[in-house]
Amino acid sequence: MTDIVGIDLGTTHSLIGIMDSGFPILLADAEGQRLTPSVVHFSTTGEVTVGRAAARQRVLDPANTIFSVKRVMGRRVDEQEMEVPWEVAGAPGDPVRIRAGGREHRPEEVSALILRKLKADAERALGREVSRAVITVPAYFHDAQRQATKAAGELAGFMVERIVSEPTAAALAYGLDRLGENSRVAVYDFGGGTFDISILELSAGVFHVIATQGHTRLGGDDIDDALVSACELAISDAQKLEVVQQAKCRLSTEEAVEIPLPFAKDGESLVYRMSRAELERIARPIVERTRGHCLRALADAKIAAAELDAVVLVGGQTRMPMVRRLVSEIFGREPDISQHPDEAVAIGATIQAAVLAGVVHNVVLLDVTPLSLGIETFGGLMNVLIPRNTTIPAKAGEMFTNAMAGQAGVLVKILQGEREMAKDNWVLGEFELPFEPMPKGQARVGVQFEIDADGILHVLVRDTKTGAEKTMEVSSAVKVEDAAVEQMVGDSVEHAFEDMNDRIFTEAKLKADEMLPAVAQGLVVVGEMLSDEERHVIDAKVQEVQDALGSRDAQRLKRACAALDEATETLAALLIEKLM
Amino acid sequence: MSVVRDAFAALGVERRPWLDDEVVREAYHARVKTDHPDVAGAEGDDFAEINAAYATLRSPAKRLRHWLEQEGVPMGQFFPDAATMVFFSEIAGALQRWRELRETAERAEGRVAAAMARSIWMKEKPALERLGLAISEREAAAVCEVREWDVASDDVKTLAVLAGEMAFLSRWKVTIDAALAESL
Numbered sequence: 001m002t003d004i005v006g007i008d009l010g011t012t013h014s015l016i017g018i019m020d021s022g023f024p025i026l027l028a029d030a031e032g033q034r035l036t037p038s039v040v041h042f043s044t045t046g047e048v049t050v051g052r053a054a055a056r057q058r059v060l061d062p063a064n065t066i067f068s069v070k071r072v073m074g075r076r077v078d079e080q081e082m083e084v085p086w087e088v089a090g091a092p093g094d095p096v097r098i099r100a101g102g103r104e105h106r107p108e109e110v111s112a113l114i115l116r117k118l119k120a121d122a123e124r125a126l127g128r129e130v131s132r133a134v135i136t137v138p139a140y141f142h143d144a145q146r147q148a149t150k151a152a153g154e155l156a157g158f159m160v161e162r163i164v165s166e167p168t169a170a171a172l173a174y175g176l177d178r179l180g181e182n183s184r185v186a187v188y189d190f191g192g193g194t195f196d197i198s199i200l201e202l203s204a205g206v207f208h209v210i211a212t213q214g215h216t217r218l219g220g221d222d223i224d225d226a227l228v229s230a231c232e233l234a235i236s237d238a239q240k241l242e243v244v245q246q247a248k249c250r251l252s253t254e255e256a257v258e259i260p261l262p263f264a265k266d267g268e269s270l271v272y273r274m275s276r277a278e279l280e281r282i283a284r285p286i287v288e289r290t291r292g293h294c295l296r297a298l299a300d301a302k303i304a305a306a307e308l309d310a311v312v313l314v315g316g317q318t319r320m321p322m323v324r325r326l327v328s329e330i331f332g333r334e335p336d337i338s339q340h341p342d343e344a345v346a347i348g349a350t351i352q353a354a355v356l357a358g359v360v361h362n363v364v365l366l367d368v369t370p371l372s373l374g375i376e377t378f379g380g381l382m383n384v385l386i387p388r389n390t391t392i393p394a395k396a397g398e399m400f401t402n403a404m405a406g407q408a409g410v411l412v413k414i415l416q417g418e419r420e421m422a423k424d425n426w427v428l429g430e431f432e433l434p435f436e437p438m439p440k441g442q443a444r445v446g447v448q449f450e451i452d453a454d455g456i457l458h459v460l461v462r463d464t465k466t467g468a469e470k471t472m473e474v475s476s477a478v479k480v481e482d483a484a485v486e487q488m489v490g491d492s493v494e495h496a497f498e499d500m501n502d503r504i505f506t507e508a509k510l511k512a513d514e515m516l517p518a519v520a521q522g523l524v525v526v527g528e529m530l531s532d533e534e535r536h537v538i539d540a541k542v543q544e545v546q547d548a549l550g551s552r553d554a555q556r557l558k559r560a561c562a563a564l565d566e567a568t569e570t571l572a573a574l575l576i577e578k579l580m
Numbered sequence: 581m582s583v584v585r586d587a588f589a590a591l592g593v594e595r596r597p598w599l600d601d602e603v604v605r606e607a608y609h610a611r612v613k614t615d616h617p618d619v620a621g622a623e624g625d626d627f628a629e630i631n632a633a634y635a636t637l638r639s640p641a642k643r644l645r646h647w648l649e650q651e652g653v654p655m656g657q658f659f660p661d662a663a664t665m666v667f668f669s670e671i672a673g674a675l676q677r678w679r680e681l682r683e684t685a686e687r688a689e690g691r692v693a694a695a696m697a698r699s700i701w702m703k704e705k706p707a708l709e710r711l712g713l714a715i716s717e718r719e720a721a722a723v724c725e726v727r728e729w730d731v732a733s734d735d736v737k738t739l740a741v742l743a744g745e746m747a748f749l750s751r752w753k754v755t756i757d758a759a760l761a762e763s764l
Contacts, residue, residue: 162618206609295764299757355618364616390635393617393628450628453617511689518693565690572691576699 004132004161004357005122006349008169009111009149011070011193011219012316013342014038016118017350018126019359024173024350026343029121035342036121039067040113042101050117062238063087064100068221069110071193072096073152074145108148112155119156133158134353136345138194139165140214140370142416143428143457150454161356163454166191167198168209168367169348170314174339175202176351179362183309184210186297188327188335189345190290191315193219197294199301199308205362211300211389212370213293220317223248223283230282233272235264247274252319280322287323294330300389310336314344366391369451376413376422385449388418395450402435402443409434412447414457428457431472447472505554511561512545519568526574534570541567587646590633597647597739598727599637608634640723641746648736648743656740658748671711671752678704678759705763712756719749 006024008015013035017026026034031052041054042064049057057065066086078092087099097104115135122130135158137149146163153160167187174185182203189196196214200207227244228237235243243259250257256275264270298305311331317323318341327335340347354360368389375398377383385396400410410433417425435443448460459472519542527535541564548557588595591607611630613619636642648655660668681701688697722742729739 203605203609206612292764296761299761299764352618362613364612364618366612366616391631394631395628514688514693515690518688518690518696522692522696561690565692568690568692572695575692575695 003130004134004353005119005130006169006346006351006353007115007118007133007135007153008166008346008349009070009115009135009137009152010038010345011068011191011221012038013192014114014118015343015346016122017346018122018130019350019354019357022360024176024347024354026346026350027122027125029117030124036114036118037067038070038111038114039065040069040110041065042103042105044102046101048101048113050113059236059238059242062236066098066100066105066110068193069098069107069114071217071221072098073107073111074142074148075107108152108155111149111152115153115156115158119158131157131159132161132353132357134162134164134349134356135160136164136166136169136349137455138191138214138216139167139189139196139198139212140194140216141165141455142371142426143455144426145216146455150456160454162352163456164349164352164365165196165198165209165212165367165370165455166194166345166348167196167212167314168200168207168365169346169352170312170339170344171198171200171202171207171209172348172351172363172365173344174310174312174336175207176363178202179205184303184307185310185312185336186294186308186331187312187314188290188294188318189214189315190313190317190323191219192317193217193221195219195290195293195315197290197297199297199303206364206366208366208391209368209389210303211297212368213297213300214370215289215293218286218289219315220248222286223317226282226286227274227279231272233261233264233270235261235270239264243272244274247272248279249319251276251279252321276321283320283322287320287326290323291326291330294327305331305333308333312336312339312344314339314341316341367453367455368392369394369455371416371426372418373428373449373451373457374415374425376415380422381420382415382417382422382425386451390451392451392455393453395448397446397448400433400443400445400447401441402438403440405440406437407435407443408437414449414459431459433461433472502554505552505557508554508557508561509549512549512557515561515564516542516545519564519571522568522571522575526571526578529574530571534567537567538564538571584629584632584636584646586650587633587636587643588650590630591637593637595647595650597644597729598640599643601638604634604637608638640726641719641743641750644726644739644743644746648740651736653736653740655747656737656742656744658741658744660745660748667714668748668752671715671756674704674708674711675755675759678708682759682762702763705760708756708760712753712760715749715753715756719746719753722746722749 006017015026015034017024028034029036036051037055039051039054041049041057054065058067063086075096077088077090077094077096089097089099089104097106098110119130133153135149135153137146150160150163167189170187170189171185184201187198194214194216195218196212198212199210201210224241224245227248228240231240231244243261247257247259251274259272261270261272308331311327311333313327313335324335351360352365355363369386369392370388372384372388373386374382374384385398386394411430412433413430414428415422415425416428419425433445433447435445446462448462450458450460452458460469461472462469544560545564548560584590591611593599593603593607615627615630617627636646645655681704685694685697685701688694722745725742
């Protein structure tokens with residue numbers, strides 16, 4: 001037995017495993033369950049519960065029950081798009097802090113509590129201490145998210161031996177008994193909170209990722225949220241969430257469900273009804289969003305879907321029949337469902353742990369960096385140093401010089417992302433690079449950017465004169481004084497009221513000016529394919545927009561435009577069909 | 581700035597402008613199995629260099645350039661003939677149109693306007709795909725020339741010019757691929 005465990009730290013569930021006489025096995029908790037809900041409850045009296053016990057608090061005490069904490073790992077307050085029932089503390093630009101049980105917690109602390117429970121469960125099952133771990137992250141996690149995950153592992157008392165991408169881990173699980181084959185596979189990983197698609201080459205034990213794509217905020221949670229919004233029963237959101245999740249899971253095998261909710265509201269019993277067709281109508285836009293990522297991954301890998309040998313499904317959401325249909329449509333083949341959707345990633349992490357421990361030989365994982373790494377350069381552009389899909393570990397160097405005589409240094413801003421403009425990318429951090437006083441263009445300092453096998457960045461500065469190397473501390477770019485930020489926010493709010501109406505009206509008018517002729521044109525092209533009623537509704541909404549334009553009422557115009565947009569949904573669909 | 585000093589030595593393959601894909605891959609995999617940090621531990625600390633060497637040698641254009649650098653031959657100036665100039669300006673025109681139509685589609689407000697703008701934009705796709713394919717064909721032809729170039733011959737100038745042409749082609753190809761990916 002090795003002493004390194006493999007952990008899948010999932011958005012909704014987490015698992016832990018270890019290699020035992022050549023086989024990866026997942027360890028169960030005291031209740032005999034391998035799947036631990038990634039939920040932590042903080043009571044106001046200071047008690048902390050984790051896992052199944054915490055999940056039971058979700059309906060009773062939603063404000064103090066933290067779930068899907070993975071979605072805010074390594075995130076800042078202002079980019080936290082997700083609706084959460086718990087309170088998020090901190091100024092815009094600050095790392096997210098969660099307020100629960102009367103205290104504030106960092107996401108990595110909450111994750112550490114989950115990891116600590118897994119550690120205790122594993123130690124109980126094995127009867128000895130475990131202190132080293134491989135932990136998985138979504139392939140599309142950027143540097144800060146990976147660092148936060150590593151920090152969570154360390155807080156839980158682990159030596160984190162490797163951060164490994166989830167789809168890559170799943171590929172290991174898939175490929176372990178196919179080591180002799182040469183093949184190309186795609187792993188479609190649609191989980192509770194994140195979506196990843198990775199394309200790999202498997203060749204005599206070498207698992208080489210060629211391309212990876214994904215979205216760290218696209219998962220089953222989004223389908224749940226959409227179902228909750230569509231649910232009209234008079235019950236709390238936490239109750240809705242529980243019933244829609246149950247319905248969603250059952251609808252993978254049943255055509256329609258009726259879930260009784262005894263004494264749900266003031267002693268009255270209710271029934272939640274949902275059909276698979278209705279579920280698919282609600283979930284379709286979310287599931288459809290995975291298509292573009294798949295196509296881009298294929299384009300990056302420079303292979304056609306037909307050249308793949310298998311498309312492996314993992315992640316709980318791939319149990320949904322509609323997801324499987326979409327995958328077979330995109331890739332033109334039936335997906336491979338040989339892997340356990342909830343367990344494949346943890347099994348892969350366990351295999352990788354065994355590779356690192358030296359117990360599994362002839363297996364090597366070659367992963368890539370999912371996002372391009374670069375620095376901000378003249379004109380606010382991003383200069384790419386390490387392109388996305390570069391095999392890690394990877395490094396690149398850049399020489400910096402002084403633009404002015406005697407310049408004391410230069411601020412180097414490190415970015416991750418694919419956009420041309422620096423400001424559109426994620427700012428990883430920045431550091432001040434000092435120069436010796438020199439005439440213009442004479443100072444020369446080489447900086448080496450290295451992405452290690454965990455996908456985490458290290459910056460090394462080399463003095464060309466002395467040859468001395470020094471590791472640069474990259475401060476995460478969120479360290480603005482709290483007070484300064486509050487001032488900035490306060491200022492913008494004060495100014496905002498003065499011109500708010502004007503600005504909104506101008507924006508809305510631009511939108512109306514574009515929509516009206518487009519709708520008129522659309523009606524000419526495919527108008528006769530609409531029903532009289534549809535036509536009538538559109539005409540009425542067009543009139544509303546025209547009336548609102550005359551009124552100078554910004555909110556009214558905005559509403560009218562939104563209503564027209566809504567009313568022309570069928571028209572737009574017909575147009576796309578006709579024009580493409 | 582490349583970090584590879586000698587990619588041929590790093591992978592332990594013959595120093596030649598042409599190498600078989602399979603030979604390069606096998607050499608890399610051999611290094612992976614002995615020197616990857618997962619296998620070798622901390623001693624395998626400079627695997628980034630092996631990765632960079634593989635990235636260089638697996639691409640015919642990068643490999644040729646690296647070989648020329650090693651031989652101390654400056655990359656040759658590539659003077660496109662008239663037909664090639666026409667071809668290149670056709671690409672530039674198509675990319676320009678593509679960008680304009682994309683911007684219109686991205687700016688479009690409302691479902692109907694967006695649908696119309698997108699469908700007009702998508703009509704440009706086959707033209708761009710065709711140009712991408714034409715570049716691939718030229719790239720393949722250039723790769724063939726490199727392969728047929730006799731190692732014994734000392735006419736490195738031909739190779740240097742080919743390297744220049746391949747650099748041109750691959751830049752256009754990358755731009756077109758990136759543009760096409762925007763529509764996915």
